Amino acid sequence: MTKGRIAFQGELGANSHEACMAAFPDMAPVPHPTFEDAFEAVKAGDCQLGMIPVENSIAGRVADVHHLLPSSGLKIIGERFKAIHFQLMANPGTRREDLKTVVSMPFAWGQCRKVLRTLGVTLEAASDTAASARIVAERPDPTRAAIAPALAADIYGLDILARDIEDTHNNTTRFLIMTADPEPAPPPPGATCVTSFVFRVRNLPAALYKALGGFATNGINMTKLESYMEGGAFRATFFYGEVDGRPEDRALTLAFEELAFFTDRFEILGTYPADPFRSR
Template sequence: MTTVAYQGEPGSNSATATQILYPGSSELPCTSFDQALDAVTLGTADLAVIPVDNSAAGRVADVHHLLPESGLFVIAEYFLAIRFDLMGVPGASPAEVECVRSHVHALSQCRKVLREGGWRTLVTDDTAGAAREVAELGDPRHAALAPPAAALRYGLEVLRAGVEDDPDNTTRFVVLSREASVPPVTDEPMMTSLFFAVRNIPSALYKALGGFASSAVNLTKIESYQMGAGLNASCFYVEIEDHPDEPRVALALQELRFFSSEVRVLGVYPAHPHRLRERVG
């Protein structure tokens, strides 16, 4: 049986994504993203499902920093529609609520209902954990913003359903594995994740990325960060459309390598249908 690690508790959005992607798998809830990645690296889990971007809140996990150091590979992506319910102990009403608990990203994605209620907020490690805490407290003055599955799991009552600000709220997850799984070049849309460190010379980034522009390769994501202390040249996590063996992508990567001190392909995987729908829309 496949064991899949994720950050959060049962009933969280990460748990839901895991169940959709790998039904019947053995779940390994973790307290942090680092712990989830370490579980795969050490062999405790076969895969990790990690949220990386949210359409409303932006970047979720520092995967651009964690992934290159972990030695893991991206083998898939998945877009999950996000829904949050305001939930409390059975018999509670919104009028009784004084404090709402949830993960910081969930709170930021439900600002309208929080503003309308005038409630105090309390940040928790994850959304499902907030629901568990409210159930343990048994106090109608405390409520949680959590996915619908959390209410069922912890015996809470939905006080208001679907309170996310954006009805199209979506989180993108990536699946991480110890082994790279590079599919062959086909007509199917593909994505490639890359890590590179530019040479410490003037205009290095401009020149390194120039090949993508001249080869008409679409860059969908770029994140920069420093490796260690000091004034070392910046490192970058990049996602591009298409397969690295496709001729125009191979040409762009050749130019990237010329102006970089290190280039690593961190994953080649099918583009999720949601990405294609967004492009058409």
């Protein structure tokens, strides 16, 4: 019997599906076509949690996610780092030397460039890695293959022609775990924590420099700071940040007070235990 449902973006067999199964084996993974749909499923209560990828060690941050986080109305309660392995898969009987087209999402192409160059194939875009496996399975063709996780081969009945074709074997994706609970339970005492937040600086000279000064003077380790456009305007004035610690820690409280003084929007998206992967 499952203990709730967890939403992810993509189709059954995607890396996000595998991440859900690994982190919450007792929950039922529920696929959604877009990140917005996955967020909405959690917000509406259809799913109790969401598993959302935010960055990859090779391809960088996942497009669209950061500007969706503050508007989602959800809170971050955890993170997971997942090793990413891609398989070249095709319908039974397909030979690697006969391939002319490989289907996958562009994000995956960027992580498998070396093998794709040696194959000399045409690339066909799909919305999701698992979707590429489904497409190849539904339209059997001895010249077509897909790049997808091993789980997708099991689900769609495909043979794996080449295993672990990612360019580097330390390929890792970071996922955030989201909840609709506006006041989730705090991390356990003693846990090393990360706090995620967003802010927009006021229209003042050197506002960003001044806003961030409190982190340095209070000895706060900032592990991430990313800017992105808001509302289609070509002004990188909105920022997503992550720091070590909890907001109630005295030093971080002071740093956030100084940040808030130089911003016209500041919101904490969540405080959660750091994944042990960070200390490896």
